[in-house]
Amino acid sequence: MTALALLGGPPLRTRPFQPWPQFDRAELDALADVLGSRRWGGIHGGSQGEVFETELADYLQVPHAAVVANGTAGLMIALKALGVRPGDEVIVPAMTYLATATAVSLLGGVPVFVDIDSATHTITGSSLKGAISEKTKAVIAVHLGGHPADMDSLGAVADTYGIPVVEDCAQSLGAAWNGTQTGSLGTIGVFSFASTKNISAGEGGAVVTHDDALAARIASLRDHGRPLGGTPNHPELGWNLRLSEFQSAVLRIQLKRLEAHLAVKAKGAAFLALALSRLPGLMPVPATLDPRVTAHGRFSFAFTFDGEAFNGDGYNSTSPGAFRAALRAEGIPASTRGLVACPDEAVYADITSRDYSSSRTVSAEQARVACSTLVLLGQAAGSGLLLEGPSELTDVVRAVEKIHENRIRLRQEQRRPARPHVSSDQ
């Protein structure tokens, strides 16, 4: 039996997986063209930003898309466009990247945390229903990891109560529900183009909608409160949350590559789902794909880790943190990066926090379980691993098998206080 790399043995894999983000000569040329044009920013006719907006809108089949500085800014713009004011409640998933909730708080709104469905890690119509009050102004559905939330049940409840649905599509560009792209299913869709996202310019975002009036407000809010079309008037408060021309030019190229990436990642994910679900204690999220998920964005390949089932001998279980650390040491990028149980973050849980913000928690039990047991592979772990074929992905399976063989040693180590690396996490 070879010793675990975490405990001084040789790592199973030393070769890196494919990197993320990906680029080639086309991005370099596009950047050089923008540089040479001396039009590096601003909003002007025929700009890279304007053309990218049209291309993105065409891809998503929505009439309006506005590029913005980042996804968090996009969420704030979306909520402000919907009229969210201090004290208004916005329903958000109890587990997400915290920006979904802080976008509400930064406007003085109150995030209302509802639990996720344990099978998909997204919210549903029934969780939404239990959280609605007379102060509810909007709900944010997060398509976590690229898996669309159940927009049928969410849409039905939201329609009944007249609540707009903001789709947080930061992780889901290219995902589709019943054949319709995420972002074009709700009232407003918000995308992020940060480094790990399905298309990236390092930072960036977009806000999309079918609604003409909302589109006009969105365009104005990202540009100092000036209506689109160059009028010098400022009828409302706005920010400067524009995107640079360099970023838009890169995103135009990246969008052309999106569908090819999605197809390859779908194969990688299918391989891992089959191979990993055969191993004890590992459960892909979701276990089976809902047929209404007609395309998965595959920002991550997610599975939960059950330490007792993994050990299978009735003794103390391997902790998910130790498992993730062991996997990383074997050369497999694995993470829970960024996902938190929002109500437990200091900004919402600790009244001594400098920016303690008011919130309301309806339920967060599954969110807490998921946060502690989740293992994420792929872009969520900063890697292009899902672009690999079976010959490379087999190393993920072999690494898990190696940890399984060494489970008694790992369990002993995780109990020793002098070994912080065993439980350290990312």
Ligand SMILES: Cc1ncc(COP(=O)(O)O)c(C=O)c1O
């Ligand atoms: C689900 C989710 N929402 C919002 C954001 C915020 O996007 P950005 O980092 O572009 O501000 C992210 C970014 O990781 C995210 O994953």
